[in-house]
Amino acid sequence: MAEINLKRVDEIIEGYKGEEGVLIQLLLDIQNEFNWISPEAIARISEQMRIPKSQIYRIASFYKAMSLKPVGRHIIHVCMGTACQVRGAPKILDRIEENLKIKEGETTSDMRFSLKRVNCLGCCAMGPVILVDGTYHGKITSAMVESILGQYE
Amino acid sequence: MPRIRSKADLKALRKTIVGHRDLNKPYITLCSGTACHATGSDVVAAAIQEELEKQGLTEEVGVRRTGCHGFCERGPIIIIYPEEICYLNVTPEDVPEIIEKTIKEKQIIDRLLYLDSETGERKVHEQDIPFYKYQTRLVFSGNLWVDPTNIEDYIALGGYRALAKVLNEMTPEEVLEEVKRANLRGRGGGGFPAGWKWESTRDAAGEPKYVIVNCDEGDPGAYMDRSIMEGNPHRVIEGLAIVAYAIGSHHGFFYVRQEYPLAVNNLAIALEQAKEYGFLGADILGSGFEFDVIVHRGAGAFVSGESSALMNAIEGKVGEPRPKYIHTSESGVWDKPSNLNNVETYAIVPLIFEKGAEWFCSIGTEGSKGTKIFSLVGEVNNTGLVEVPMGTTLRDIIYKIGGGIRSGKRFKGVQTGGPSGGIIPEQYLDSPVDFDELTKLGSMMGSGGMIVMDENTCIVDLARYFVDFLCEESCGKCVPCREGLRRMREILEGIVAGKGKEGDIAMLEEIGAVMKKASLCALGTTAANPALSTIRYFRDEYEAHIKDKRCPALVCKALISYYIEPEKCTACLLCSKNCPEDAIDGGKKMIHVIDQSKCIKCGICYDVCPSKAGAVIKISGTPVPAPIPEAKRKIARGKGKGERRV
Ligand SMILES: Cc1cc2nc3c(=O)[nH]c(=O)nc-3n(C[C@H](O)[C@H](O)[C@H](O)COP(=O)(O)O)c2cc1C
Ligand code: SF4
Numbered sequence: 001m002a003e004i005n006l007k008r009v010d011e012i013i014e015g016y017k018g019e020e021g022v023l024i025q026l027l028l029d030i031q032n033e034f035n036w037i038s039p040e041a042i043a044r045i046s047e048q049m050r051i052p053k054s055q056i057y058r059i060a061s062f063y064k065a066m067s068l069k070p071v072g073r074h075i076i077h078v079c080m081g082t083a084c085q086v087r088g089a090p091k092i093l094d095r096i097e098e099n100l101k102i103k104e105g106e107t108t109s110d111m112r113f114s115l116k117r118v119n120c121l122g123c124c125a126m127g128p129v130i131l132v133d134g135t136y137h138g139k140i141t142s143a144m145v146e147s148i149l150g151q152y153e
Numbered sequence: 154m155p156r157i158r159s160k161a162d163l164k165a166l167r168k169t170i171v172g173h174r175d176l177n178k179p180y181i182t183l184c185s186g187t188a189c190h191a192t193g194s195d196v197v198a199a200a201i202q203e204e205l206e207k208q209g210l211t212e213e214v215g216v217r218r219t220g221c222h223g224f225c226e227r228g229p230i231i232i233i234y235p236e237e238i239c240y241l242n243v244t245p246e247d248v249p250e251i252i253e254k255t256i257k258e259k260q261i262i263d264r265l266l267y268l269d270s271e272t273g274e275r276k277v278h279e280q281d282i283p284f285y286k287y288q289t290r291l292v293f294s295g296n297l298w299v300d301p302t303n304i305e306d307y308i309a310l311g312g313y314r315a316l317a318k319v320l321n322e323m324t325p326e327e328v329l330e331e332v333k334r335a336n337l338r339g340r341g342g343g344g345f346p347a348g349w350k351w352e353s354t355r356d357a358a359g360e361p362k363y364v365i366v367n368c369d370e371g372d373p374g375a376y377m378d379r380s381i382m383e384g385n386p387h388r389v390i391e392g393l394a395i396v397a398y399a400i401g402s403h404h405g406f407f408y409v410r411q412e413y414p415l416a417v418n419n420l421a422i423a424l425e426q427a428k429e430y431g432f433l434g435a436d437i438l439g440s441g442f443e444f445d446v447i448v449h450r451g452a453g454a455f456v457s458g459e460s461s462a463l464m465n466a467i468e469g470k471v472g473e474p475r476p477k478y479i480h481t482s483e484s485g486v487w488d489k490p491s492n493l494n495n496v497e498t499y500a501i502v503p504l505i506f507e508k509g510a511e512w513f514c515s516i517g518t519e520g521s522k523g524t525k526i527f528s529l530v531g532e533v534n535n536t537g538l539v540e541v542p543m544g545t546t547l548r549d550i551i552y553k554i555g556g557g558i559r560s561g562k563r564f565k566g567v568q569t570g571g572p573s574g575g576i577i578p579e580q581y582l583d584s585p586v587d588f589d590e591l592t593k594l595g596s597m598m599g600s601g602g603m604i605v606m607d608e609n610t611c612i613v614d615l616a617r618y619f620v621d622f623l624c625e626e627s628c629g630k631c632v633p634c635r636e637g638l639r640r641m642r643e644i645l646e647g648i649v650a651g652k653g654k655e656g657d658i659a660m661l662e663e664i665g666a667v668m669k670k671a672s673l674c675a676l677g678t679t680a681a682n683p684a685l686s687t688i689r690y691f692r693d694e695y696e697a698h699i700k701d702k703r704c705p706a707l708v709c710k711a712l713i714s715y716y717i718e719p720e721k722c723t724a725c726l727l728c729s730k731n732c733p734e735d736a737i738d739g740g741k742k743m744i745h746v747i748d749q750s751k752c753i754k755c756g757i758c759y760d761v762c763p764s765k766a767g768a769v770i771k772i773s774g775t776p777v778p779a780p781i782p783e784a785k786r787k788i789a790r791g792k793g794k795g796e797r798r799v
């Protein structure tokens with residue numbers, strides 16, 4: 001969901017108060033909980049942890065695992081690790097981009113899918129692999145893309 | 154569980170654990186690393202549980218979920234003890250039969266055994282499968298048997314004995330001496346001698362001192378660190394505690410990628426248990442030595458795996474490298490002396506103290522001792538993690554263990570050393586793999602990624618891929634790396650797009666040379682390797698792209714066309730149905746024709762064309778033949794299998 005429950009944000013912040021060097025860990029928790037980090041959440045952290053907003057934005061934009069934009073109902077991770085690359089991952093990514101009419105890093109306008117690329121999901125034996133909301137689809141071909149995406153509403 | 158207070162306590166505990174275990178009791182182990190999660194080990198585990206309950210066997214039969222066995226191509230893998238019967242690619246549907254036949258009636262189910270495709274023989278035991286037969290699994294051994302969430306499994310195998318020995322019988326200086334004698338070199342990248350590195354941190358002024366485990370594993374295509382952390386975290390904790398003792402550090406960090414949730418989870422459990430049993434915390438094993446550890450999750454940035462960048466990240470800052478004249482051994486985390494090593498490096502340490510430096514030195518080559526785990530992936534038959542003595546040849550790894558190239562294709566090259574390593578061509582297949590040999594070949598050991606490529610991999614496109622990866626990952630702090638990579642990417646993108654020019658190769662070489670000399674961190678100094686090593690070994694492929702606008706491997710989209718060979722087309726309609734652009738003029742009993750102006754080169758027609766027909770081909774460097782005239786497109790079916798054209 002795109003909505004961020006600020007109460008929950010406060011709870012997460014509470015767990016880190018008074019500790020040093022925890023900003024990355026805190027942001028990761030928020031990311032994991034809501035799949036993105038909203039401006040409101042950042043304002044909250046800045047206020048309560050007494051960290052300048054600019055510093056939070058710098059961290060959140062540096063790390064791949066953090067997203068400053070809301071995400072769709074389903075997140076597609078296309079593995080572009082080397083093993084998947086040599087087994088044809090670029091063709092899969094192309095096909096998904098063409099099918100959803102978005103580019104990697106974007107979300108469809110109906111908020112159905114967000115598309116991300118990742119480096120090695122750790123199951124290279126199944127490559128090329130895509131991960132949709134926690135389900136791995138391995139050894140796929142471009143021709144299978146449409147029916148896989150069709151499984152997600 | 155009361156804390157263990159001495160070496161004798163540990164020995165007694167081990168005796169009790171082992172004594173309570175009935176070695177004749179049937180045991181099912183199921184590998185449950187990430188790769189097997191992906192292939193369904195969770196459902197298999199649930200099915201085993203259900204079936205045992207149904208049969209009322211939960212008491213008689215033990216079940217254990219272990220870490221990764223390495224043969225991920227064939228997971229999930231089940232091993233049934235005491236006979237050690239190994240079943241591959243197990244599905245939930247196989248489970249009732251396994252319990253009925255193998256557990257109850259002691260019969261072997263042939264179908265689930267490994268089939269040697271050459272001899273047609275089935276193999277019952279894991280060690281007899283070629284993939285394992287030629288390996289020497291030392292670091293990985295625990296993964297076969299240990300449930301990572303149960304410290305007693307590790308203790309039963311002799312775990313924490315090395316720590317007890319070190320704390321009770323050796324001075325920190327003696328520990329350093331032993332590691333120096335073992336000539337242990339770091340497994341995370343550069344192969345730096347570990348003993349010397351620890352000594353410099355030990356000798357550095359300043360307190361406290363920190364020891365850190367690098368499990369950032371940014372190399373896309375390598376996952377051995379993850380498998381160790383997921384499958385046998387105690388071995389790393391034990392190694393870390395030994396190193397901490399040698400250095401005189403009381404605070405440790407685990408830096409683990411957050412994309413590795415199972416590793417983070419199993420590590421957290423292991424740390425809790427290690428504390429509870431007294432292998433961490435105050436007065437460890439009665440020695441007076443105190444040591445605690447914190448887990449820090451990494452947030453996904455390749456450059457943050459570099460030592461000074463990682464230390465910035467631990468402080469909660471942006472994970473960018475610091476200037477290189479500052480040594481982290483003197484000024485690392487919070488400007489205190491800090492020692493960083495790779496997961497595998499720490500995991501080797503207990504082995505050295507268990508079996509001695511001489512033993513360790515008996516394995517490997519002159520300059521590189523012990524074993525190394527490689528992630529053997531790409532176009533090879535047996536994909537997975539393999540552990541071999543240093544000095545094993547590439548050929549043995551790829552052919553004997555890896556079973557050769559998939560679909561009988563031809564070997565083209567193997568990429569070692571991660572994105573900033575190099576690609577090694579066929580003529581060097583007999584080179585022994587160790588730190589120095591790989592460097593000589595213009596590549597490097599890196600963390601142990603080994604990506605095998607066949608004739609269908611375009612080397613230029615692959616170089617572009619690595620440069621693109623590094624360009625995205627460069628933190629942008631220093632000019633040679635940031636601008637050099639960007640310019641290299643532009644050139645390579647031009648070449649694969651068919652816009653390569655005379656002079657491009659020379660330009661790539663020149664930029665590469667500057668980056669090597671002038672970049673701030675090792676990302677930049679090695680970033681030109683993929684381009685330089687491929688130019689060195691595959692120059693003709695670059696030239697084909699640049700001069701003939703031809704992609705010899707038929708990969709680069711801009712340089713290929715799809716074409717249906719009229720005499721092979723059986724008018725099965727598959728390609729025309731699947732073409733997302735309606736670019737194929739099909740029809741029943743009509744030879745199909747691709748409208749080149751509509752084709753977006755997605756390659757679906759090529760993939761779906763039945764292999765028996767093989768009518769769709771890729772063409773590069775020559776014009777696409779004109780479509781056959783309408784009048785000749787009709788296919789008339791004759792008697793028998795063949796078709797006749799009218
Ligand atoms: C860009 C970059 C990324 C790195 N990533 C990793 C990594 O993911 N894991 C790792 O162990 N070492 C990585 N290293 C190497 C570390 O800087 C460091 O040398 C290593 O962790 C030291 O451990 P070792 O001596 O046990 O090999 C990286 C280096 C660079 C320059
Ligand atoms: S390559 Fe793609 S677009 Fe072109 S004909 Fe084949 S399926 Fe259609």
Ligand code: FES
Binds near residue numbers: 123
């Ligand atoms: S490269 Fe895709 S899973 Fe490893």
